[in-house]
Amino acid sequence: MKAWFEHAWRGLLLGVMTLFVVNVALMIAAVATSSFARRWLGTWLPDGWTTNWYVAAWKEFQLGSVLWVTVEVVFAVVLLSLVIGVPAAYTLARRNFPGKRLLMLLFLLPLMVPPITYGIPLATVLYKAQLAGTINGVILANLIPAAPFVILVMTPFIEQIDQNLESAARVFGASTARMFWHVLVPLLAPGILAASLLILVRTIALFELTFLTAGPDSQTLVVALYYAVFAAGVRAPQSVDAMAMIYMLVTLVWLLIALRFVNPTQLVSRVREQPLTA
Amino acid sequence: MSATASLSRAPFDRALLLVVPAAAFMLLLFVYPFLYGLGLSFEPKEGGALGNYKHFFTTDNLWPTIWTTLRLALPATLINVGLALPIAYKMRVKTRYQRWVTTILVVPITLGTVLIAQGALTYFGPRGWLSQTLQLFHIYDGPIRLTHNYWGVLISLVISGFPFAFLLILSYITGIDPVLARAAATLGADRAAQFRHIYLPLLAPGLAMCFCLAFVQAFSVFPSAVLLGSPAGPTRVISIAAYEAAFEQYDYSLASAIAMIMGFVQLVIVAAVLSMRNLFYRGPVVGGKG
Numbered sequence: 001m002k003a004w005f006e007h008a009w010r011g012l013l014l015g016v017m018t019l020f021v022v023n024v025a026l027m028i029a030a031v032a033t034s035s036f037a038r039r040w041l042g043t044w045l046p047d048g049w050t051t052n053w054y055v056a057a058w059k060e061f062q063l064g065s066v067l068w069v070t071v072e073v074v075f076a077v078v079l080l081s082l083v084i085g086v087p088a089a090y091t092l093a094r095r096n097f098p099g100k101r102l103l104m105l106l107f108l109l110p111l112m113v114p115p116i117t118y119g120i121p122l123a124t125v126l127y128k129a130q131l132a133g134t135i136n137g138v139i140l141a142n143l144i145p146a147a148p149f150v151i152l153v154m155t156p157f158i159e160q161i162d163q164n165l166e167s168a169a170r171v172f173g174a175s176t177a178r179m180f181w182h183v184l185v186p187l188l189a190p191g192i193l194a195a196s197l198l199i200l201v202r203t204i205a206l207f208e209l210t211f212l213t214a215g216p217d218s219q220t221l222v223v224a225l226y227y228a229v230f231a232a233g234v235r236a237p238q239s240v241d242a243m244a245m246i247y248m249l250v251t252l253v254w255l256l257i258a259l260r261f262v263n264p265t266q267l268v269s270r271v272r273e274q275p276l277t278a
Numbered sequence: 279m280s281a282t283a284s285l286s287r288a289p290f291d292r293a294l295l296l297v298v299p300a301a302a303f304m305l306l307l308f309v310y311p312f313l314y315g316l317g318l319s320f321e322p323k324e325g326g327a328l329g330n331y332k333h334f335f336t337t338d339n340l341w342p343t344i345w346t347t348l349r350l351a352l353p354a355t356l357i358n359v360g361l362a363l364p365i366a367y368k369m370r371v372k373t374r375y376q377r378w379v380t381t382i383l384v385v386p387i388t389l390g391t392v393l394i395a396q397g398a399l400t401y402f403g404p405r406g407w408l409s410q411t412l413q414l415f416h417i418y419d420g421p422i423r424l425t426h427n428y429w430g431v432l433i434s435l436v437i438s439g440f441p442f443a444f445l446l447i448l449s450y451i452t453g454i455d456p457v458l459a460r461a462a463a464t465l466g467a468d469r470a471a472q473f474r475h476i477y478l479p480l481l482a483p484g485l486a487m488c489f490c491l492a493f494v495q496a497f498s499v500f501p502s503a504v505l506l507g508s509p510a511g512p513t514r515v516i517s518i519a520a521y522e523a524a525f526e527q528y529d530y531s532l533a534s535a536i537a538m539i540m541g542f543v544q545l546v547i548v549a550a551v552l553s554m555r556n557l558f559y560r561g562p563v564v565g566g567k568g
Contacts, residue, residue, distance in 0.1 A: 002468070013364055017383070020361075024386050024437055026407055027397035034400055042405035084303055087296035095293055103301060110308050112490060112548045114498030116520055117537040118308060120530065121315035144308050147300060152491075153449075156484060160453055176293060194449050198442075201387050207501065225392050226501075237396065244393035251388035259381055 028248070035241035053242035061224055061243070067250065070204065070220040072135060074254075077142045077203045078196050084143070085150025086192065090184065092151065093158035094166075107148040115145065115208040123212040133215025141209040146199050153198065157191035158184070197258040204251050221247055319535035330535035340536070343516040344543055350428070350503075350515065351496035352547075354435035358492050359485070362443035367473065370451045380448065387441040394434045395505035399425050402433065430506035431513045435496050443492045450484030451477065482554070490548045497544050516540045 035053055037046030057063065092104060110118070122141060123132055131137035161184070169179040185192075210223050219227070225247050229240050322329035334340045365383070369376055389397075402408055404421040412418045424430055458480075459472045467475065500517040507513025520540060524533035 006469070010368075013368060016361060017365060017379075020440070021382055023401075023408075024389075027394070027401040027437075028389070030401040030407060031393055031397040034396070044407075044410065084300045088300035091293050091297040095291065097291075097294055103297065106301060106304050106309070108552075109312075109545075110304065112494060112545060113312075113541040114494065114517065114537075114544065116498060116500070116517055117541040118312045118315065120524055120533060120537065121318065122307065122311040125311045125314060140307060143303070147303060151300065152487060153446075156450065156487075157453065191449075198445065205387075205390060207391070208498075222390060225390070229392055240392065241396050241400075244390065244396055247390050248388050248393050251390065252385065255384065255388050256381075259384070 031241045031244060034238055035245050037238055040238075053236070053238045054246070056239060057228075057243045057246060061228060063221075063224075063246065065217075066219060066221055066224045069135060069218055070250070073138055073142060073210075073218075073220055074200055074203045076139045077146050078199050080139070081143055081146035081150045081199055082192060082196065084147045085195075086154055086188070087180075089151045089154035090158055090180070093155045094163070107151045110144050110148045111152065115206070118144070119209050119212045122209070126213055132213050133218060135218040137213045138210055138218045138220070141213040142203050142206060144209070145206070146203060149199060149202070150195050153195045154188070154191055157188060161187055193258075197255075200254055200258065201251065204254070221250060315534040316538060318531050319538050322531050322535070323529060330532050331539070333532065334535060334539060339514070340519055343514055343519045344539070346513065347497060347499070347515040347517075347540075348543070350431055350435065350499060350513065351493060354432055354439060354496040355489060355493040357436050358439040358443040358496075359447070359489050361440060362447045362488075363485070366444055366448040366451050367477065369448060370456075383444055384441045386437050387445070389438065391434070391438065391501040391505070394437055395502055398430055398434055398437075398506055402430065425506055426508050428507065428512050431499065431503050434502040434506050435499060438502075439492050439495055442495070443488055446488045446491065447481075447484065450481055450488070453484075454480050486551050486554060489551050493547060493551075494544065497540075497547075516543075 033046065034040055036049050036051065038048035038050050040046035088107070092100070092107075119141070122144070126132035126137045126141070131140065165183055165187070166179055169183045174182065204220070205222060207222050207226065210220050211226065214220065214223055225243055228243050319330055320327045322333070325332065369380055400406055402422070402424040404423065404425075408424075409422045412422065424433065454477060459476050462472050462476050498517055499515055500521065503509060503513045503515045503518060507515075509518055516536065517540065520533050520536040523529050523536055
């Protein structure tokens with residue numbers, strides 16, 4: 001009876017996964033097909049093929065400079081959010097102090113409210129500080145969800161690390177800085193990489209805050225794509241499809257690079273891969 | 279420094295300074311603008327201080343947006359976390375296919391709203407491949423209606439939200455030492471019992487966090503509700519109302535009020551989920567011999 005149940009469960013899981021993957025793959029294939037299509041109306045395949053939509057998308061939207069801005073923003077956000085977030089996560093995981101719950105709340109709230117909620121007033125404040133419309137303003141705005149995200153992802157990782165390792169380092173006379181660098185960072189490296197990966201992908205995809213704070217020279221790819229769809233008048237769906245494909249390929253490259261270095265299932269390196277004894 | 283003064287009896291713990299940059303950053307760039315928006319919401323174009331809120335709860339195309347949004351966001355989050363948990367649990371053990379399957383499941387994270395919207399319109403539409411396939415095999419002969427309504431938005435929320443939930447839960451699950459489950463096994467626990475009594479309690483904080491993050495994504499749904507739903511009717515979500523107030527009526531005060539209501543509804547749900555986190559065990563999960 002039990003074996004039967006486990007088989008059924010495994011089959012069900014496999015079925016759901018296959019359904020999801022197949023439908024998503026076909027959906028991407030539909031967009032890809034459309035982006036190369038001359039005309040495609042309700043048939044299995046389009047009437048003819050062309051690459052003109054890609055050429056048009058690249059020329060019209062100065063994708064080269066948009067891509068460069070995207071790279072600058074994303075890397076600055078990843079780096080700064082780690083520098084701000086990891087030390088804070090350490091303190092929150094290890095220390096108890098008055099006001100700790102309040103501080104946790106302060107870091108939770110930006111992730112727990114929709115970006116639109118604080119995005120509109122933030123844009124006003126940035127305009128006053130003459131930062132709106134610049135790449136620095138975009139980076140600052142994107143850091144608001146990114147830095148707390150690092151803290152939230154890293155705190156459980158740090159909680160899991162045995163505190164005795166730190167005590168041992170202390171016993172041998174290591175300062176906080178040395179202990180951080182030689183004991184914690186190596187142990188946390190997988191978690192830090194995972195957090196960077198998630199932030200990288202989230203920042204590329206984060207629309208609202210960039211949209212509200214970016215100027216013409218500081219648009220990231222997702223905002224440029226939005227303008228291409230909504231602000232440029234009537235546009236052939238194939239042209240939008242072509243740009244969406246470019247967006248996907250850019251994100252995909254970064255994701256695959258990241259997955260090359262981080263196996264998402266091995267984020268916590270201390271876990272043994274094979275059972276030592278059964 | 280007041281912090282030092284209040285702790286003057288004990289020697290000051292300098293590790294506390296590590297949290298200062300993050301706290302200052304959040305105060306300056308999140309709390310201050312947020313309070314600014316809150317103040318703005320109490321200065322309506324007309325009516326008393328509560329004019330905007332009265333307007334929201336008495337206007338027929340404003341207050342129902344709360345339910346519309348919850349009706350989309352809650353099922354989407356439950357589906358995403360509910361699917362991600364068993365699949366991530368299965369993927370925790372290293373096998374030949376594990377890395378490939380994981381990568382394939384994470385790839386939809388790269389799609390972006392516009393691509394999902396375009397793809398769903400093309401693929402799930404009444405003349406799309408799915409519809410044509412179903413008709414070819416006579417599984418369902420009528421035109422399927424999966425776009426420009428509730429289902430279109432739900433599909434898009436699942437496609438964009440699932441990979442994220444999966445990745446997050448996977449990283450939490452693989453942080454749990456399998457030695458604990460093996461110890462349980464030697465004491466006679468079968469697989470179901472191992473999951474229920476070892477993994478689930480240790481996973482609870484991560485699950486709660488994952489649920490909240492997934493819910494936020496679904497709750498602030500905006501582009502797909504416009505592109506894939508019917509933004510005038512069944513998928514008129516609350517962010518559409520906020521957007522219209524700000525960028526079509528240029529009433530930033532009303533827009534702020536709607537944003538504050540949006541934030542409040544969301545925080546009620548999130549607070550309920552997070553308060554459950556404290557019911558579970560916290561501490562070292564993979565410590566050495568200690």
